[in-house]
Amino acid sequence: MSEKDLEITVDNENKVPDRPDYEAELAVIIRSGASAEEIREKLDDYHDNDIASLLENLTPEERKKLFSILGLDGVSDIFAYLDEEDAGAYIQELTNEQAASILGSMDADDAADILDDLEDEKSEELRNLIDEEAKRDIDLIMSYDEDEIGSRMTTNFVVIQRGLTIRQAMKSLVEQAADNDNISTLYVVEDGDIFYGVIELTELIIAREYTHLEDLISTSYPYVYAHETIDECLEELKDYSEDSIPVLDNHKKLIGVITSQDIVEVVDEEMGEDYARLAGLTSEEDLKEPLTASLKKRIPWLIILFILGMIVSSVAGMFEQVVAQLTMIVCFQSLILGMAGNVGTQSLAVTVRVLMDENLEPRQKIGLIFKELKIGFCNGLLLGMIAFGAIGIYICKLKGYPLEFSFATSGCIGIALLAAMVISSFTGTIVPLFFHKIHVDPAVASGPLISTVNDLVAVITYYGLAWILLINVLNFVG
Numbered sequence: 044m045s046e047k048d049l050e051i052t053v054d055n056e057n058k059v060p061d062r063p064d065y066e067a068e069l070a071v072i073i074r075s076g077a078s079a080e081e082i083r084e085k086l087d088d089y090h091d092n093d094i095a096s097l098l099e100n101l102t103p104e105e106r107k108k109l110f111s112i113l114g115l116d117g118v119s120d121i122f123a124y125l126d127e128e129d130a131g132a133y134i135q136e137l138t139n140e141q142a143a144s145i146l147g148s149m150d151a152d153d154a155a156d157i158l159d160d161l162e163d164e165k166s167e168e169l170r171n172l173i174d175e176e177a178k179r180d181i182d183l184i185m186s187y188d189e190d191e192i193g194s195r196m197t198t199n200f201v202v203i204q205r206g207l208t209i210r211q212a213m214k215s216l217v218e219q220a221a222d223n224d225n226i227s228t229l230y231v232v233e234d235g236d237i238f239y240g241v242i243e244l245t246e247l248i249i250a251r252e253y254t255h256l257e258d259l260i261s262t263s264y265p266y267v268y269a270h271e272t273i274d275e276c277l278e279e280l281k282d283y284s285e286d287s288i289p290v291l292d293n294h295k296k297l298i299g300v301i302t303s304q305d306i307v308e309v310v311d312e313e314m315g316e317d318y319a320r321l322a323g324l325t326s327e328e329d330l331k332e333p334l335t336a337s338l339k340k341r342i343p344w345l346i347i348l349f350i351l352g353m354i355v356s357s358v359a360g361m362f363e364q365v366v367a368q369l370t371m372i373v374c375f376q377s378l379i380l381g382m383a384g385n386v387g388t389q390s391l392a393v394t395v396r397v398l399m400d401e402n403l404e405p406r407q408k409i410g411l412i413f414k415e416l417k418i419g420f421c422n423g424l425l426l427g428m429i430a431f432g433a434i435g436i437y438i439c440k441l442k443g444y445p446l447e448f449s450f451a452t453s454g455c456i457g458i459a460l461l462a463a464m465v466i467s468s469f470t471g472t473i474v475p476l477f478f479h480k481i482h483v484d485p486a487v488a489s490g491p492l493i494s495t496v497n498d499l500v501a502v503i504t505y506y507g508l509a510w511i512l513l514i515n516v517l518n519f520v521g
């Protein structure tokens with residue numbers, strides 16, 4: 044085999060095979076002229092998420108046909124994989140009775156999300172049509188504020204009463220498994236549904252009949268309270284890495300569980316919200332959001348930043364005499380401002396990430412401040428020295444200024460760069476720490492806000508040094 048053939052063979056072995064286009068296959072199946080029974084059998088081979096992804100590419104008539112074929116339980120399973128907005132749109136295509144039946148068959152947390160996204164009148168109509176047991180669970184979840192962990196829990200879990208035998212516990216599991224598919228962890232309660240502990244499914248399965256159920260129960264199991272905020276317990280939920288964690292009311296009564304899937308969704312949303320705030324938005328936007336809604340999210344911060352920008356411009360105007368006498372330094376203003384903004388944003392990102400640890404001690408926060416100051420100083424010193432040499436040569440050789448003036452100016456720029464980067468590191472760290480101290484989300488100290496504050500600091504530092512060193516000390520006029 045030649046070297047070229049060998050290379051082709053190796054490339055083919057390393058190439059990742061293409062995945063099947065399940066959506067295209069599903070579209071062909073649904074649009075075929077086969078009977079409903081034949082289509083249903085073929086759909087059983089596909090994951091509900093792939094069917095959910097296909098819905099937007101179907102016509103209303105095709106969706107109606109698909110819903111009819113799948114039946115109530117099948118449609119409920121598919122709707123669990125849709126986001127609230129899309130699910131709400133498809134709900135509108137159904138009669139109220141059909142929609143209520145589907146919502147009643149879904150997990151209460153998924154149904155609550157969809158109802159919460161609908162218009163109030165439509166949501167109320169559907170809730171009144173849902174069967175009482177499902178409605179009770181949905182109302183429970185919707186009774187919590189959206190920032191409370193209770194709003195993210197599910198009532199889909201298996202409960203075992205303390206004091207049963209192994210045989211009785213297994214029978215109870217089988218009876219509940221038909222309606223509750225979160226069965227990897229079984230929750231044990233005492234009288235009054237007071238949480239007692241958990242049993243892992245595998246341990247119950249392999250237990251001998253003569254084993255005492257009490258021996259299988261883990262009583263020191265993590266739990267959260269429904270009224271705890273998501274921010275308060277998110278780190279704890281992530282650290283335990285369990286499939287599900289019980290949610291209790293204030294009297295330690297078991298009312299729900301939060302699953303690993305719920306935690307992933309919460310983390311994703313929290314990261315999106317933090318990213319939005321770092322961009323100077325009040326919350327996330329999406330592609331389908333109306334123009335007026337997007338404007339409402341952006342305008343508040345833009346007004347604040349506009350006012351701060353006016354302050355920066357006014358301060359810069361105070362140095363008109365410096366600019367008039369040393370026009371050359373204006374060329375490097377953007378360098379100082381840009382580097383100050385970059386360093387401040389880096390420190391902000393590090394600080395917000397560190398503050399996610401709710402157990403952070405005061406001495407660690409002080410250590411973070413000094414660490415960021417040292418990093419800012421070292422980076423500023425290095426870049427200041429580079430600026431001193433490179434800008435000095437540039438002014439002297441390309442602009443034709445005297446050697447003494449050129450390196451005096453580049454020295455001023457280097458010192459200003461060092462000072463601006465140290466101060467920006469401090470600002471980018473201390474501002475989010477301050478917000479955290481007064482119990483305000485530190486991500487509110489957004490990138491645009493820090494950058495604007497650092498612009499103000501950099502302008503004063505840069506032009507102030509130029510006025511003191513170049514004009515008053517060295518008596519230079521450009």
